[in-house]
Amino acid sequence: MDNDQMKTYLQAIIAKTPFAAQLEAQVLHIEPGKVELAVPVVPERVNQHHGFVHGAIIGFVADSACAWAAGSVAGDVVTSEYKLNFLAPAVGERLIGVGTVIKASSRTVVAQAEVFAERRGERKLVAVALATIAKVEGK
């Protein structure tokens, strides 16, 4: 698959994933080892009680960025574990996740993610993550 085919393929999986489709998650860019995705901030859907984006949505963006970056080099994958550090409250029009593969091995991929809140075109780093993504066995 070239990058455009990967993007189409991934966007089709999102459409079949109720939780991701409901959030209107969108692939902005994908290439082997790298992915960029966006989730619009619809307050009544994604916020917590102080008016910031809920941590679970930030977790979704971070995990997806890591897993989709891993999938771009390893095919069918599933997240084994991740660690997420929150850096600042997330406010803005949309969240951007940038996932990057650090190392792909025979069974697992280690990837990292940065999550940004985008406000009037400016991106502020709001979280970082480090994850282990497992290739799905056999077939």
Place this chain on the structure above:
Amino acid sequence: MDNDQMKTYLQAIIAKTPFAAQLEAQVLHIEPGKVELAVPVVPERVNQHHGFVHGAIIGFVADSACAWAAGSVAGDVVTSEYKLNFLAPAVGERLIGVGTVIKASSRTVVAQAEVFAERRGERKLVAVALATIAKVEGK
């Protein structure tokens, strides 16, 4: 606050938290240092494309269990970071999160969570987390 007051207080915060309210998160039990919560599995809302509960919902349950357990001993808190290990696909009628305080210090609380998928009354462990929760600075 006694345990019943804490439960009422926390349930009121959930009601004001769009993302949590939408998931119908419910406090089952709270006491100092311990909390148990439930999220019903409504597939078209919380699933991923293989028919399991999406990792972001498991992350929500794990993070909430840690943060609410921390809040039960430390008042107003916010999650600094957590690590989450997925153990098994989550299938069932509801997710249960059990959060336990490991250590409360002057500024932070370290807590752990277990996430179970409950199916016909049986609980299966599907994820574990370890988190650092920060007390919100004085007012």
Place this chain on the structure above:
Amino acid sequence: MDNDQMKTYLQAIIAKTPFAAQLEAQVLHIEPGKVELAVPVVPERVNQHHGFVHGAIIGFVADSACAWAAGSVAGDVVTSEYKLNFLAPAVGERLIGVGTVIKASSRTVVAQAEVFAERRGERKLVAVALATIAKVEGK
């Protein structure tokens, strides 16, 4: 192997591991899914500049507790990743690590560890860890 044989086997591996042998790491107890180990606190060898045990030694105890517990159910293993929370300064005569398997899957084991500082027979919890341990690929 029964528990005594596992203990002898593991102690023999420690003897061949320069870093562990030098620390005089000792297996106190091992059974399937559980291990307890000790490292004596020799200040000029393991301390940092405030007189507490250095975090790297606590990391050694935590990682070893997880990996050895995993090895007790999965054979030859190697640590993929761990997360370690420091809870209190470690002071005492020895460090104790207790490792417990949370879940053993076909390729990986998730385990947790508690690290205690033992002083005049009393144990104080000084760190907790959550780890992913990989089985070494087939032979």
Place this chain on the structure above:
Amino acid sequence: MDNDQMKTYLQAIIAKTPFAAQLEAQVLHIEPGKVELAVPVVPERVNQHHGFVHGAIIGFVADSACAWAAGSVAGDVVTSEYKLNFLAPAVGERLIGVGTVIKASSRTVVAQAEVFAERRGERKLVAVALATIAKVEGK
């Protein structure tokens, strides 16, 4: 303090830290938000039983890189927690740790580290870490 003074100051702390001094840890470079350190690979001191550098030494390098980078912007600090992913066996003449501050807040610093094994002048990435470093409370 300028960069040279920070380097001298940090090297003096290492000299007073038994575990770090014994490993001959050396500051290669420090500037606000960034540090590079080296630990020579002396096999009978730092290896495990397969002839690779022991994970605890890699943990020391990763933790030190994060904590020292944090200290370069925040003064007196202590590690709260870190997560470490091992990527490849470490073989070579020395380990290099590169620590970078991601975000400095009023009470904590989030930092990341890369650990390389250097062999005949070539660096291979063997581990990555993500850490929360706490400022030591006021005096």
